[in-house]
Amino acid sequence: MAAEDVVAKKYASGILVGIIIIYLAKKYGKQYLINLYRLVYAWILNRFGNRYSKLMKKFKEELLSDIGNIVKTEPLEILEIGAGGGQNFKFFPRGSHVTCVDPNPFFDEYLKKNLDIFPHVKLNKFIVAPAEDMSQVPDESIDIVVCTLVLCSVDNQAKVFSEILRILKKGGKFYYLEHVAAARNTWIRKLQDFLSGIWWFISDGCTLNQEPWIILEKSGFSKNDHKQFYSPIKMKLLAPHFMGCSTK
Ligand SMILES: C[S@@+](CC[C@H](N)C(=O)[O-])C[C@H]1O[C@@H](n2cnc3c(N)ncnc32)[C@H](O)[C@@H]1O
Numbered sequence: 001m002a003a004e005d006v007v008a009k010k011y012a013s014g015i016l017v018g019i020i021i022i023y024l025a026k027k028y029g030k031q032y033l034i035n036l037y038r039l040v041y042a043w044i045l046n047r048f049g050n051r052y053s054k055l056m057k058k059f060k061e062e063l064l065s066d067i068g069n070i071v072k073t074e075p076l077e078i079l080e081i082g083a084g085g086g087q088n089f090k091f092f093p094r095g096s097h098v099t100c101v102d103p104n105p106f107f108d109e110y111l112k113k114n115l116d117i118f119p120h121v122k123l124n125k126f127i128v129a130p131a132e133d134m135s136q137v138p139d140e141s142i143d144i145v146v147c148t149l150v151l152c153s154v155d156n157q158a159k160v161f162s163e164i165l166r167i168l169k170k171g172g173k174f175y176y177l178e179h180v181a182a183a184r185n186t187w188i189r190k191l192q193d194f195l196s197g198i199w200w201f202i203s204d205g206c207t208l209n210q211e212p213w214i215i216l217e218k219s220g221f222s223k224n225d226h227k228q229f230y231s232p233i234k235m236k237l238l239a240p241h242f243m244g245c246s247t248k
Pocket residue numbers: 045048049050052081082083084085087101102103104107129130131132147148149150153154155
């Protein structure tokens with residue numbers, strides 16, 4: 001069996017186990033089942049994140065290489081929302097101090113592994129919280145916010161953008177790379193709209209048909225510079241992407 005098929009098979013079995021656990025967790029509402037669900041998803045998303053990062057290397061480099069051009073005294077304070085297993089550490093410049101925010105506590109061990117692999121990055125703190133509530137992060141304390149593949153899963157994008165504006169220093173930058181809704185009236189978009197409910201259920205709250213640029217443009221950043229494009233991801237539902245940088 002080809003290596004890709006083995007990974008796909010493992011991913012599919014992981015999803016199946018995840019579905020059963022979500023079903024049991026929702027039916028019985030027990031904390032240990034919810035934790036088991038989060039544990040399984042941390043494992044799945046970490047594997048998916050590694051593969052995604054490889055596929056999207058060119059785009060991540062294009063987006064995040066700009067961080068190294070920011071002239072300032074070290075350390076550079078980066079906050080990553082939905083950091084997952086720390087797949088983006090390799091793209092951060094030397095001397096970065098990173099605060100990771102993620103509601104899933106089970107990414108902790110994957111973050112630590114990636115810190116060993118990329119020692120040029122220092123972890124300030126792993127905050128277990130949703131990006132809608134980053135009250136543990138002081139106002140105007142962060143130079144850069146990074147967010148990849150997260151906006152599809154947050155409950156309230158407007159709240160996330162207002163939190164980002166609160167914690168960024170004046171002139172601070174927000175970098176994002178997200179899978180998004182396809183153009184309206186295309187067959188991919190119709191399929192995304194149709195499958196969005198079930199997708200949310202099986203993919204840890206991820207939605208397929210978000211148009212984050214609409215809320216972003218109204219959020220109060222002084223400059224928004226972004227583009228939409230089709231990524232090389234084979235699964236057409238996840239291929240439409242959006243990336244860019246907004247400045248406070
Ligand atoms: C698909 S993974 C992406 C991980 C990583 N950023 C990457 O690019 O590989 C989505 C991440 O968003 C996190 N997440 C989900 N809801 C969130 C929220 N409301 N605020 C912050 N992170 C969230 C998940 O726990 C998960 O780590």
